[in-house]
Every structure is written in structure tokens, then in C-alpha cells.
Amino acid sequence: MKNNQPLIVIVGPTAVGKTATSISLAKQFNGEVISGDSMQVYQSMDVATAKVSKEEMEGIPHHLIDIKKPDESFSVADFQSLAKKSISSISEKGKMPFIVGGTGLYINSVIYDYNFSKATEDxxxxxxxxxxxxxxxxxxxxxxxxxxxxxxxxxxxxxxxxxxxxxxxxxxxxxxxxxxxxTNEESPLYDTTIIGLTMDRKMLYDRINERVDQMIEQGLIHEVERLFEEGYGDCQSMQAIGYKEILEYVRGTVSLDAAISQLKQNSRRFAKRQLTWFRNKMDIEWFDMTTNREKKLKEIHTFLKESYY
Structure with a gap:
């Protein structure tokens, strides 16, 4: 049953600018951010996940970041439960909850209150x-x-x-x-508005390639080496894009150039899959961020203000 709790959701492909957009909007709407990313829950996995830094948060509280060790499991049902609790705690403070991320299934599980199987184990x-x-x-x-x-x-x-x-x-x-x-998608659980960010495909792919280069400069190789040395090499979390490619280099099976090239390609393919998923599975108000980002931020602000105020 739908309640009147407002919820703003910001989705889009990797590297489209969700983090900066969400922080700007959260500041304007007295909000707090719930990470809707399946990988940012893991501690010590910061570079490849493009995890928001304390400086980037600009004082906006963030939830569901750094809550699991790399070898701990984290399911859609876990996310749903924790995100719903975060939404309640944020709203109880009189603030606006934002879910921001690129893991569509996780986010939809909250919006539509999926009923997860209670099947006994065998x-x-x-x-x-x-x-x-x-x-x-x-x-x-x-x-x-x-x-x-x-x-x-x-x-x-x-x-x-x-x-x-x-x-x-x-x-x-x-x-x-x-x-x-x-599946339980008859109606949203919350009074939800979903903002989707997109941009010209070539520009997005260029941004993805640049982001990978930045990750290398920011110490991605050292991060993967450390995780490998700490015994996390065979964990499921290390199969994520950004880790699995560099892990092959750390293990000596591919060259660094080949690993970086594969990482860029996998990231571009992932962005394409994300866009397809969002367009097929979610009721989204899209904003093209290709040019004049400040103007688009104002348009999003106006749209949200008309939706809730």
C-alpha cells in the first residue's frame, strides 16, 4: 500500500554525474542521500566504485556506504531492508530522502517493496x-x-x-x-519521483574512459593489490567491474595496458546495459546533461519543487 512519504530517486549510467547532481539537489531540498549502488557498501573498495569522498559530500549525510567487509555477502533483500529503515529515519528528521545510484534492481526493490522469497534453504x-x-x-x-x-x-x-x-x-x-x-510492481510504496540523467553516447563513453584513467592515477592498482594481499581475491565483490580486470593484472595473467583497455570496454558496456534497464523497468523523468549542466540542474530543481511543494 502506497504511503505519502516523499522519495526522490536519481539514476543513470556510470560517469553521467549522479553524485554531484544529487549533492546539489540534497542541499537545496534539505535532503540526505542513500547510496543505491551495490558496491559502495564495501569497506576499502573506494576507487573503482567511485565512492563519494567526505569532501564531495559537502556536509550532506550519506547512508549505506562502507557497511560491509569485502568478503561479506550483501543481497537485494539486505539493501531493501536497510534502505527502508534509512528512508524512515531521514523522514523522521523532517528531511528529504534521496536514493542515488546505478543498481536498478536494488532501487526498484525499495520503490515497489518487492516480496522476496522466504523459501527454506536446501x-x-x-x-x-x-x-x-x-x-x-x-x-x-x-x-x-x-x-x-x-x-x-x-x-x-x-x-x-x-x-x-x-x-x-x-x-x-x-x-x-x-x-x-x-516482482510486485503494481504501485510504488512511496510518493516517488525518479530523475534520470543521460547524455550524448560519445560524450558519456569519453567520460567513462577518462574516469578509468583517473582511477589509475588515484591508486586503483594499489587498492586491488592490497585487497588481494589481504585475502579477498576470490570474494564475490572482487568480480565487480574495476576489480576483476585489474585483479588479472595483479595475478600476472594480462598486461596492465590490456587490463585497463578491458576495464574501459566493460564499463562502457555496463553503462549501455544500465540505460536499457532503466528505460525498460522504471518510470523516469529524463534530463540530458550533455550541455549546460547548471541550466539542467535548475530545470530538475523546478521539476522537483513542482512535484512536492
Whole structure:
């Protein structure tokens, strides 16, 4: 059931400028920011996640950042629960909650209050799947999803073994696909306005390439080396874009130039997937940030003011 709690959501592809935009708007609307990024929850993983710095926050409180160690699991259901608590605590202070990020499924789970499967676990089944993946590879395990849950098969990366196994386990226990049990999109839970940021494709790709170069300058290689030395090399979090590519260089399997080139390519492809997901799955008011960013910020401000005040 929808309540009257206002919620502003800012989405868009990587490198489009969500962080700077959200902080500017949060200052104008007395807001606090909830990170809608599945990777910024991890401590010590700062450079490749483009994690907002204390200086960049400009005094705006941020939530759901640095709350997990790199080897700890963090699910959509975890995010949903914590984000809803953050929305309540922010609103109780008389402030406006903003969810800002690029992980669409996580954000939608809050907006539409997804009902996550309460299926009991089958540890023997899960152990069998882990053993199968050890022997035949993650891709072979991922292929098993195609028949039972084609939507999860499409949305889950083969290397995300934990979530692939969970999807197979839910179908095994309940007889229904996990993707069916996530969906509850009849109406938003909150009085939600979703702002989408986009820009010219070539400009966006240039910004992505520049961001990767900046990450290298900011110490991405050292960050990955440290995480690897601390024993996090095989963690699921290290399969994220930015870590998995540089990890291959750290392990000595590819050259640094090849790793950086792959990182840029994967980031551009990721941005394209994000845009496709947002356009197909969310009711968004889009703003093109290609030129005259200050003018567009004023337009967004006016749009939000008319929506809530």
C-alpha cells in the first residue's frame, strides 16, 4: 500500500554525474542521500566504485556506504531492508530522502517493496551446485537457469555464483522462478519521483574512459593489490567491474595496458546495459546533461519543487 512519504530517486549510467547532481539537489531540498549502488557498501573498495569522498559530500549525510567487509555477502533483500529503515529515519528528521545510484534492481526493490522469497534453504542441493560449478565452471551452472528461470538467467552474471545458486535453489524448493517472486510492481510504496540523467553516447563513453584513467592515477592498482594481499581475491565483490580486470593484472595473467583497455570496454558496456534497464523497468523523468549542466540542474530543481511543494 502506497504511503505519502516523499522519495526522490536519481539514476543513470556510470560517469553521467549522479553524485554531484544529487549533492546539489540534497542541499537545496534539505535532503540526505542513500547510496543505491551495490558496491559502495564495501569497506576499502573506494576507487573503482567511485565512492563519494567526505569532501564531495559537502556536509550532506550519506547512508549505506562502507557497511560491509569485502568478503561479506550483501543481497537485494539486505539493501531493501536497510534502505527502508534509512528512508524512515531521514523522514523522521523532517528531511528529504534521496536514493542515488546505478543498481536498478536494488532501487526498484525499495520503490515497489518487492516480496522476496522466504523459501527454506536446501543446503545439500546448494552443495551439489557448488561442486558442479567447481568441476564444470560458472558458465555451465549459469546455463541451468535458462530453462527454469530465463529472466534471472538474463539478469545474473555467470560469475555471480552465489546468486545463480540461490535462484536455482528457490526454484528447486518452491517450483517457481525467483524472478516471479521478486516482482510486485503494481504501485510504488512511496510518493516517488525518479530523475534520470543521460547524455550524448560519445560524450558519456569519453567520460567513462577518462574516469578509468583517473582511477589509475588515484591508486586503483594499489587498492586491488592490497585487497588481494589481504585475502579477498576470490570474494564475490572482487568480480565487480574495476576489480576483476585489474585483479588479472595483479595475478600476472594480462598486461596492465590490456587490463585497463578491458576495464574501459566493460564499463562502457555496463553503462549501455544500465540505460536499457532503466528505460525498460522504471518510470523516469529524463534530463540530458550533455550541455549546460547548471541550466539542467535548475530545470530538475523546478521539476522537483513542482512535484512536492
Amino acid at each position: 543446503r545439500l542441493f546448494r552443495d551439489r551446485l557448488n561442486k558442479f560449478a567447481d568441476e564444470h565452471g560458472n558458465d555451465a551452472l549459469h546455463e541451468q537457469l535458462k530453462k527454469t528461470d530465463p529472466l534471472s538467467y538474463k539478469n545474473l552474471h555467470p560469475n555471480n555464483r552465489r546468486r545463480v545458486i540461490r535462484a536455482l535453489e528457490v526454484h528447486h524448493v518452491t517450483g517457481k522462478p525467483l524472478s516471479e517472486q521478486l
